[in-house]
Amino acid sequence: AQSVSQHNHHVILSEAASLELGCNYSYGGTVNLFWYVQYPGQHLQLLLKYFSGDPLVKGIKGFEAEFIKSKFSFNLRKPSVQWSDTAEYFCAVTRPSGTYKYIFGTGTRLKVLA
Amino acid sequence: DVKVTQSSRYLVKRTGEKVFLECVQDMDHENMFWYRQDPGLGLRLIYFSYDVKMKEKGDIPEGYSVSREKKERFSLILESASTNQTSMYLCASSPQGGTRNTIYFGEGSWLTVV
Secondary structure, three states, rough: OEEEOOOOEEEEEOOOOOOEEHHHOOOOOEEEEEEEEEEEOOOOOEEEEEEOOEEEOHHHHHHHEEEEEEOOEEEEEEEOOHHHHHEEEEEEEEOOOOOOOOEEEEEEEEEEOO | OOOEOOOOOOEOOOOOOOOOOEEEEEOOOOEEEEEEEEEOOOEEEEEEEEEEEEEEEOOOOOOOEEEEOOEEEEEEEEOOOHHHHHHHEEEEEEOOOOOOOOOOEEEOOOEEOO
């Protein structure tokens, strides 16, 4: 079945550590890729998105993600995390020729220790 | 700022009850969605609607129905609630015009079925 995989379910880091969260999708062809974040008690919001062009895309709050087509991956990175980055992170995919369905990964819970 | 409002944040219902979850968006978006969010399973699409009175089944529609009588309002109905429907329910909306659009979420409705 076509899917979006996030292999890290729980990640714990100390402040100032570097972060990389994995996201892999199983669709062939062109895809649109998104990372959403859910801070404790808040609604899901967009971090960044990629459609085409430069495979390294920058988002809000210092996050970036790299699209590697050959690996079907769209990993999220941040050079130095802060306590306020504690949240759940979701990768999502849509297909340009498809319906408006956003397919989400299972999420990664990040806890940053102060 | 886009606002998606879910009228009930926390509900406790009895098995067999009919449950209505209401969602309103204020940005004149054509597309509206209902997801359920469960630990380890991420977000799973229940139903979506791309226009008034139009609806399409998502990945897990069994036990649910929806209603969209007005553009801004999308209701999720549990005809006969069961304990396996205990979950967080997320409403979302997005504008028409393709699969690159950001999807905007409400804060969620926690439903417990006892």
